[in-house]
Amino acid sequence: MTYEFKIIPNSNLDQIIPLVYELNEEKVDKELLKSRFDDMKQQNYKCAGVFKANELVGISGLWFSTRHYIGKSIELDHVYLLPEHRGNGLGKQFMAWIYNYAKEHGCSSVELNTYVQNHPSHKFYFNEGFKILGYHFLKKL
Template sequence: MNYDFKILPNAKLESIVPLVYELNNGKISKSTLSSRFNEMKNQNYECAVIMIGTEIIGITGLWFCTRHYSGKSVELDHVYIKPEHRDKGLGKLFMQWIKTYCKKKGYETMELNTYVQNYPSHKFYYNESFQILGYHFLKKL
């Protein structure tokens, strides 16, 4: 397969809504996701994609910031590859591309959150040399 890794222009963020909808098992409506991505366009956010031709088959959000404990950091968000493209080494290639891209931008660390029950992702991230630093808490206001 000929995969292409690139940054999706913010004007095209709407095109990733179906994949993020799949990732969240439909728990967040497509209209809510569209609204949120429209806001994210104006924040320190970029979206990396995996493409085959014109089809997006994988995504991750990249949030750029400086943190007191890790320096210039990129936080990966909503990492998702369509099921039919998994278990082919594509995730490893995507992580390498992201690492190279972020290092070129001057970033020192990568971090992410993963759902507690998503055991396959835990194994994957351990294999990619990520370490558990803490717990992520959320409180709705």
């Protein structure tokens, strides 16, 4: 299978909403997701897509920031491949593309969060050389 990796223009960002919706266990209404992504377009956010014959089959949000402990970095967000495209090395190829993209944009590191119960992702990220640095805390207001 031939896949293409590329940044999704902000004008086409609505196409990622069905994949983001599937990723989250606590379903966020699709209209609310659209509204949030409209806000994110105005921030340091980009989205990388995986395409097969012009069909979107995977995504990863990319947040750009400079952090005191590591310098300029990309934080991956809502990394998701449709289940039928997993297990064939595509995730590894996608990550390699992201690492290269990060380097091209002056980043010295890649960070991410993953859900505690998502054990397959933990194994994948450990195999990619990620290390656990801390805990992600959340308080809803």
